[in-house]
Amino acid sequence: MKKTKADPKGVLTGAHYMDGDHALAEGALAGGCRFFAGYPITPSTETAERFSSRIPHVGGVFIQMEDELASMAALIGASWGGKKPMTVTSGPGFSLMMENLGLAVMMETPLVIANVQRGGPSTGLPTLTGQQDMMQAKYGSHGDYEIIALSPDSPQECFDLTIEALNLAETYRVPVLIMTDECVGHMHEKVIIPPAEEIEIVERKWYTGPKDEYLPYKNDKDLVPFMVKAGDGYRFHTTGLTHDERGYPIITAECQKVNVTHLIEKIRKNADKIIKIEEDQTDDAEILIVSYGITSRVAVRAVQKARRAGIKIGTLRLITAWPFPEKRIRALSKKVKAIVVPEINYGQMVKEVERNSVDRCKIYSVPHLGGWVHDPEDIYKVIKEASK
Amino acid sequence: MKMTEIRFSGFGGQGIIRCALISGKALSLYDKKNASMNQSFGPEARGSACSSQLVVSDDRVLYPYITRPQILISMSQEAYENYEPELRDDGILIIDTDLVKLKPLRGKIKMFAIPSTRFAEEMGNRIIANLVMMGFFTAVTKVVTPEAMKKALPGLVPDRFLDLNIRAFDKGYEYGLRILEESKKKRPKAKPKVASKPKAKATPRATVKTKPKAAAKTKPTTKPKPKTKVKPTTKPKLKKK
Amino acid sequence: MKKEDRLEKNPIEEYLRMDRIPHIWCPGCGIGTVVTSFIEALKKNKEDLDKVAVVSGIGCTGRVAGYVKMDSFHTTHGRAVPFATGLKLANPDMKVVVFSGDGDIFGIGGNHFIHAARRNMDILIICVNNFNYAMTGGQVAATTPMTANASTAPYGNYEYSFSLPYLADACGATYVARWTALHMRRVTKSIQEALNHRGLSLIEVITPCVTLYARRNRLGDGLNLLKYYYDQSVIEHGADTRTLDIAYQGKLVCGKFIDKEKPTFLDAMNTHLSNVLGDDYELYGRINNEND
Incomplete structure (x- = not known):
């Protein structure tokens, strides 16, 4: 795991008075996120607003997609394009994201989703708080998998844990969820943004071996496979189908067992390192x-x-x-x-x-x-x- | 642990949320307090009742919402009527003289009034009424220091109006100090504090009012203000999905 | 032995994942021919394969990504276009090609297509249209012509169908062509052009679905139908896109209908933000295509 320091361009060092939603956006920028695709939804929209106003000065892309299905698909594409991507949403949008959350899990794609929870089911309470998506965070997409979800209790933690989430996503090649809620999202408090050199950033686990020997799903010792990005000449393949180390679809019970066990074990066996209480x-x-x-x-x-x-x-x-x-x-x-x-x-x-x-x-x-x-x-x- | 709960209220467009943001920022960043600010979110926009809340504490704020505020600032009749009942019996009520018609005061509630909108209009722009109110609030409550409040302004008011906003704040602040001064002078002559029925101590221009009638008498010099509900004139701002 | 090797070596081998051949497509299906045209176009254009990515959704055509030897992504049903959008924006110097079917791009993914076209996202979409959902067994689709039979329209289809070029034109696509699979050289040429076109390109290729659509409608074997579509085609370059509806076993107007220049999403973003923010704006990606 290679660590570097945050790029000062994205870090708004100083003491601020901001709400959780804004802190999520600042955490994303400080944590190295340079690609944000999202769809407006209360009570998370302020994050997208802040990101869209800040990113032109930092260098990166903000795109408002046509829906949350598209947002998630764009995130996975961007991640394989070499970016650290993030999106933010709330209940109804989170439900739509479940589709491609599964694809991100299956393709072992690093990305971050923040869910500013509101009351549900359905449209529920758009402007009022809830913590009703906690089980959806774990089990929302179909099939067996493990995921990482963090729960900030303040705007300050929205900032801190977004950086943490981006780092965890890269460390374990997994989508990471930030399960905050309307109350924290809309609450203004003091948020301290440290100097860039005090913010630790985890670099993606880039593969560096011979090009024709690259296997996108070959386990490393820590159970996390190395990654490459599109455009670098590896000519790799990846799929949402059950696949082998090469990323080739193998539609058998045997391959399914190896593939899905891996998705689960890479999180379970590293749980002690991941969990913070x-x-x-x-x-x-x-x-x-x-x-x-x-x-x-x-x-x-x-x-x-x-x-x-x-x-x-x-x-x-x-x-x-x-x-x-x-x-x-x-x-x-x-x-x-x-x-x-x-x-x-x-x-x-x-x-x-x-x-x-x-x-x-x-x-x-x-x-x-x-x-x-x-x-x-x-x-x-x-x-x-x-x-x- | 000292904790103060404050509600800012009025109608949309008056800068009520801004008031809480400025105070919260001032307290958190420059007065070394902890201040959590929350606002009521709804599909309403300009013109309807609007409120924001601030919980101020020496330690970390735990419960993020106010329960029984010690301080209520009301800049509209509807807001006053909505939120007055939750004010503590020994709380502080701050109103815009011209926009709020008072009911009899409960318990030991201390009331301070300022024609903030009128002052703002006299200064050339009604939009700064909230800053006049903030100056007044700072002077009479002493919850926050005026230096911190002024430091908090950049970024929360448009740069080109910063000076105007500071002047508005000063206007309200000085008026507040004067009111305090005047009430102090009168206090010794007043009946013992325990008096259950505080008698009217009429002060010039109906500022520190303890009797409802005083308020009723005050004639608004500005255009008639909406008494109760103002219909939203714009589309809902927040998306409901 | 070497000689034999050379003889057996398919000329397009280096473009394919030979370890995944044979493919899953039925004999007589047109998808393979479209893939061949695609590879021919890459060859003729001398594209750097390291800089070409193929994104597919789900379905028969969705399997294309699994056979081409480039960075290739087999994604979820309907989401190839937004996936490609993310990939392109993250890596603007790549050429991103969406290779998928009519059900994938215009049925479940229709919303993504119209928005990608509206933004003039710089991607090439090759849509193989076989008039039905083939992978799942021949159900009625948004492209099934009126009266044609499908497994979920057992008494014939009574829904109006999409005219893909018309839809693409209306939504803002800047390169639109339609061919049948047997127009191999023309498909190749269109793909060559579209690979060099900046903006959203759509190439619709009509192919027979031998096993399902053709059999259910008793339209003969694949080769016959391929030829039938070819014979039914009328080439009208620049035809008014409002006139391109496809009737059951009717005339197929083919050709290049739209080829125009318009700033792409990234061009527009860079130009606009530079104008508004001046030096404060961090330019993103490359501004001018070296191929232009």
Whole structure:
């Protein structure tokens, strides 16, 4: 994995007051994204607006496509053309993107999609928040695969995690999702953009061997194949069909097993390196709160109240939602009495918590169907109930 | 941990969102506070009720929305009527004298009024009424420093109007200081603070009003303002899909 | 032995992935001939194969990407055009060719085509039109002529069909031609021209679908139908694109209908942003085609 420093042209060093959507665009530019294809959709449009106004000064392409199907296809094309591409969307657009998200997974194409989540299903709540696409992020496209999804809790993290997402996409040749939400997307806060030389950028894993020996899907030690780009004379082939190391379609159960196992294992076996979580006071906790994104901030208010009431409570924030931090949840579930999972949906990530804690402790879901964040009091009530 | 919740409200086109952005930027970048700014999003655009909110804290802001604001700024009747009930009993209410007709004040709510739109018109452009209001707000609440507010302006107001905006801010700020000064002078003579029914202490030009009638009496010198609802005149700005 | 080798070597071998031959197309299908014409055009133009990419969608023609020895992408159904758009914009010095079928480009991918044409995206689209969805078993398509039989129009088609050149013209394509597969030399020439054309080019090539469309409609074997289409063709260069509808087993107006110059997407982007932003604008890609 070759690392370099960010290109100063894209880095707006300094302290800014901006919302999450704008921070996504700045993160993209700082992280080396020079190709953005998207379709306007509330509440994510501000990212496209900012990118389109900034990119002419930085050098790159912004194109507003005819729909999200096209945006994703253009991203994959651009990635094979050598760019680090990104798009941004929300629920309805995310659903359309699922089609070519599968192609990106199958072709092992680095790219980044930010989903500024809003309430669903369907058109739902265009202007109001939700965290209802968390399972779609993992399972939305058909077939078996693994993916990386990050969950920022502030505009600052929208900036930081976009750079991280671009780097992870290159490291693992995989599409990376940034699962933020309307609340963070539209919330203005201080965002510090560091100097370019302090921003680490992961270069694509370029193949450098003899041209006629290049195999686009031959595993390297870290399970990630080397990549080349179109126009460099490798005359490679790639397909959405089940394929062998050469990228040639092989329509058999045997090839399917090798191909799909690889897609899954390259993420699962590297999960420890990918996963980022943030813990607070989990050492002697009897109650554990697992949350992510904006909900993790809201939950802290309930946690503070619980501590004042003498409840031993710790928090775990998922910065990486997928792959899920299974090991850590398993370990904590052996120590705590109960795990409380507030999220702005009817209970999605709580299923993962349940799966990994089996019956070792009680699990409490604190659902909220979107449109607003939780009332901290509602979370507190469940904490109290759990601590009994 | 000290936390202040502020709601800015008015109608679309007055620069209500801008007010929160300027204050939030000033607090976050120049006053070393944490300020999270949120706005109500809807398909409405110019002319309809509009509000933005700011949560200010010494530590990190956790809950991103306001619940019971300590400060409410209302630049339209509809906004005032919508948001006045959520203001804390000991909160601060700031209104545009000419645009808001007051109801009786609740509890210990402190009220400050300024004819910000009229001042702006006198300065040549109604569009800077929000900056007059921001100057006034800065003076009477002391939540944010005037230096920080002025530093926050570049980038949030058009460059060519920066001077005008600063002058508008100063106008409101000086007016605010004067009002504070005047109310201080009067305060010692006023009845004990505990008085449940604060008596009217009529001040010149109905500025610090504690009695609803005072407001009713104030005659708007500007064109009649929409009393309640103004229909959106433009198409919805935000795409709903 | 060497002599025999030479004899057996196909002259277009270096353009094909020989390790993937034999191909999947039926005997008598016209797709292979169109591929041959494409390769002939590359040869005659002396194109640097390192700088030519082929993008296909899904379907019988969608398999072309898998057989040509260039950077080649077999993408999802209908999305070859936006994929090519991304590829072209990321790598403006490449020639990007979309090679796919009528159902792929004008059925499921119709929206992408009209927008790529509107933008005058600098890509060449070779659309093999066989009047039905062949890969899935001969279903009715947006190009199926009225009354023709299809597996999902068992009593004959009653939907109006697209006239591809008319659609392309209306949407802003700057090079539009139509041929039948048996017009091999003319197809080759059109592809040669289109490879050097800056902007969106569409070449429609009408081919028989022997196994499905022809058999279901009792139109004889592939060779007969190839010849029939050829015989039914009338060459009218520059014909009014409004007059190019295709009736069932009717006259096929062929020729080059549109060949005009208009700034491409990237030209327009660079020119406009340079005008508006002056020196603040970072020029993107190359401005002038060296081949011009």
